[in-house]
Amino acid sequence: MTAAPHSPRPASPDPHPTAAHPAHLHRAVAEWYAAHARDLPWRAADATGWSVLVSEVMLQQTPVARVEPVWRAWLAAWPTPADLAAAPVADVLRAWGRLGYPRRALRLRDAAAAIVAAHDGEVPLDLDTLRALPGIGEYTAAAVAAFAYGRRAVVLDTNVRRVLTRVLDGEALPAPSLTSAERTRAAAVLPRDPAAAARWSVGIMELGALVCTARAPSCTACPVAGACAWRAAGYPPDPHAHRRRVQAWHGTDRQARGRLLGAVREAGGVVPDAVLGLAWPEAEQRERALATLVADGLLVSRDDGYALP
DNA sequence: AACCCGGGGGC
DNA sequence: GCCCCAGGGTT
Numbered sequence: 295m296t297a298a299p300h301s302p303r304p305a306s307p308d309p310h311p312t313a314a315h316p317a318h319l320h321r322a323v324a325e326w327y328a329a330h331a332r333d334l335p336w337r338a339a340d341a342t343g344w345s346v347l348v349s350e351v352m353l354q355q356t357p358v359a360r361v362e363p364v365w366r367a368w369l370a371a372w373p374t375p376a377d378l379a380a381a382p383v384a385d386v387l388r389a390w391g392r393l394g395y396p397r398r399a400l401r402l403r404d405a406a407a408a409i410v411a412a413h414d415g416e417v418p419l420d421l422d423t424l425r426a427l428p429g430i431g432e433y434t435a436a437a438v439a440a441f442a443y444g445r446r447a448v449v450l451d452t453n454v455r456r457v458l459t460r461v462l463d464g465e466a467l468p469a470p471s472l473t474s475a476e477r478t479r480a481a482a483v484l485p486r487d488p489a490a491a492a493r494w495s496v497g498i499m500e501l502g503a504l505v506c507t508a509r510a511p512s513c514t515a516c517p518v519a520g521a522c523a524w525r526a527a528g529y530p531p532d533p534h535a536h537r538r539r540v541q542a543w544h545g546t547d548r549q550a551r552g553r554l555l556g557a558v559r560e561a562g563g564v565v566p567d568a569v570l571g572l573a574w575p576e577a578e579q580r581e582r583a584l585a586t587l588v589a590d591g592l593l594v595s596r597d598d599g600y601a602l603p
Numbered sequence: 604a605a606c607c608c609g610g611g612g613g614c
Numbered sequence: 615g616c617c618c619c620a621g622g623g624t625t
Contacts, residue, residue, distance in 0.1 A: 355608090355609080355610095356609085356610080356611090357611080357612080359611095359612085360610085360611070360612090392609080392610060392611080393609080393610080394608085394609030394610045394611080395608055395609055395610085396608090396609075397608070398608095471604075471605090509613080509614075510614085541606095541607085541608090543609085543610090547607085547608090548607075548608060548609065548610095549609080549610095551608080551609080552608095552609050552610070555609090556609095556610095586608095590608090
């Protein structure tokens with residue numbers, strides 16, 4: 295359940311109602327973004343398709359603050375896809391560090407190899423070609439096409455979904471999974487001009503990240519508060535709350551995998567079984583986790599222990 | 604559609 | 615303690 299923002303101001307009759315016309319929203323978000331956007335390195339003028347692609351993969355389910363230092367080190371070590379494609383997996387996993395979901399690091403390296411093998415070492419511009427790369431789904435393909443290359447693409451991440459749901463649907467949060475109706479609507483409100491579309495997408499994402507946040511939105515700082523259906527309706531609670539399931543963590547295979555991989559990552563060379571037994575004492579779950587880590591290509595089994603590939 | 608996959612920080 | 619975070623792949 296999302297808490298209503300402080301000092302809600304339910305629908306008082308507005309003498310100058312600001313309809314949620316796309317053109318108004320586009321202008322308001324663009325002006326807000328120009329004044330308030332964070333100065334993130336992958337938005338710099340010298341950003342490349344590769345630097346943007348790396349940022350987008352790292353940002354999948356990982357907050358900006360944790361990505362930024364790893365992104366800097368990563369681009370310094372592997373400034374082109376060819377550099378990453380040639381890197382040892384062990385180096386790649388260590389550089390990924392504690393960003394989480396380490397299979398992303400393997401897929402990024404595989405994507406780099408595909409870019410070298412099939413695209414002459416250049417990150418593709420085309421949405422479908424991007425989408426075919428390992429670890430690049432609908433969101434990431436659109437983000438790279440739009441943010442790196444200025445192409446018109448429907449960028450629909452958790453921030454965009456939340457802002458559009460609030461402003462246009464009047465609901466607190468979007469449905470647990472992305473619907474086709476949402477995608478159609480997001481396409482309908484996307485500016486026609488490619489550059490304007492990219493500005494809109496990055497602007498509404500930033501608005502969701504900084505102002506229209508999931509927990510405690512700052513509606514007094516929002517450039518489209520006057521056009522927001524959720525605000526106008528008095529901030530009704532999340533209609534999907536009963537369907538949201540929190541993923542368990544303590545004692546799960548995911549925690550076991552993370553701890554075991556972490557133990558090997560932070561060590562050098564082969565980590566003996568006895569040491570891994572200390573990292574995760576429950577034997578059956580430990581062995582299962584190690585087996586899946588090997589199957590995923592994140593670990594290799596050695597005589598009496600495990601190592602990074 | 605449902606499930607699996609990390610880790611940290613804000614509240 | 616709970617929830618959220620620029621999602622993607624597999625079944």
